[in-house]
Amino acid sequence: MINEYKIKPNIKHYGCLVDLLGRSGMLREAKELIDTMPMEPDVATWGALLGACKIHGDKEMGEKIGRELIELQPEHDGFHVLLSNIYASKGNWANVQEIRGIMSRQGVVKTPGCSVIEVDGVVHEFFAGDKSHPEIEEMLEEMVRRLKGLGYMPGTSEVLLDIDEEEKETNLFAHSEKLAIAFGLIATIGPTPIRIIKNLRICSDCHVAAKLVSKAFNREIVIRDRHRFHHFKDGFCSCMDYW
Secondary structure, eight states: OOOHHHOOOOHHHHHHHHHHHHHHTTTHHHHHHHOSSSSSOOOOHHHHHHHHHHHHHHHHHHHHHHHHHHHHTOOOHHHHHHHHHHHHHHHHHHHHHHHHHHHHHHHHOOOEEEEEEEEETEEEEEETOOOOHHHHHHHHHHHHHHHTTTTTOOGGGGSOOOOOOOOHHHTTTTSSSHHHHHHHHHHOOOOOOOOEEESSSOHHHHHHHHHHHHHHOOHHHHEESSOOOOEETEEETTTTOOO
16 A cells, blocks of 8 residues: 555554454454554454454453443443453353443443334334234244254353343343344245344344244345344355354
8 A cells, every 4th residue: 555556554444454354363463453553543443353352252352352442432332232242151240240330330321122124114113122012922932943943052142141041042032133033924925025124233143043034934034233234045144144
């Protein structure tokens, strides 16, 4: 860039490099790049590496970066939740409670998960934990049955509660995107794709579940979360499991 095109790299160029290294699993190299940048790293750059740590399972580095991000942007609920996820996956409930305490003291409120699906011109909205639709509960049970038949294991490490495994599984299947998918399976007929908009980043367990639902029910599912479009088909996602 400098020698051939006379372009001086800025913070966004460095951020792209960090993201590319993170996607490749080269987390140490990404961290070294951040440490040697000629300018102070911004929140987006640290956030790219934190996301990579979560995807690739480097909990130790993710914990350190999560702390850094909370100091840089204390009002950002997503960084608090990501750090809580890391602690919960390690079974470190004392630190999960600590992060919740920090959020409470600083007035940071976790945005509730909400998924929207339109069927026949009518918009249907689902919030996490909504149990007001008995027909959806029946479809969720059928989804669980078929998904477990394909080898699905609920990602209970996503649940930020110190409860038993059965309760964690129930909590996972109350996520808003799973409710919207269940409704879509009931209210639409294939090959019509199920199209959903989610206000937050889709969690790892819902991502796995959506892939398997697309295979088990032979349905295309498109979910637009806070970061990107996910197109699920035949058990695969267009994001190649990195988001």
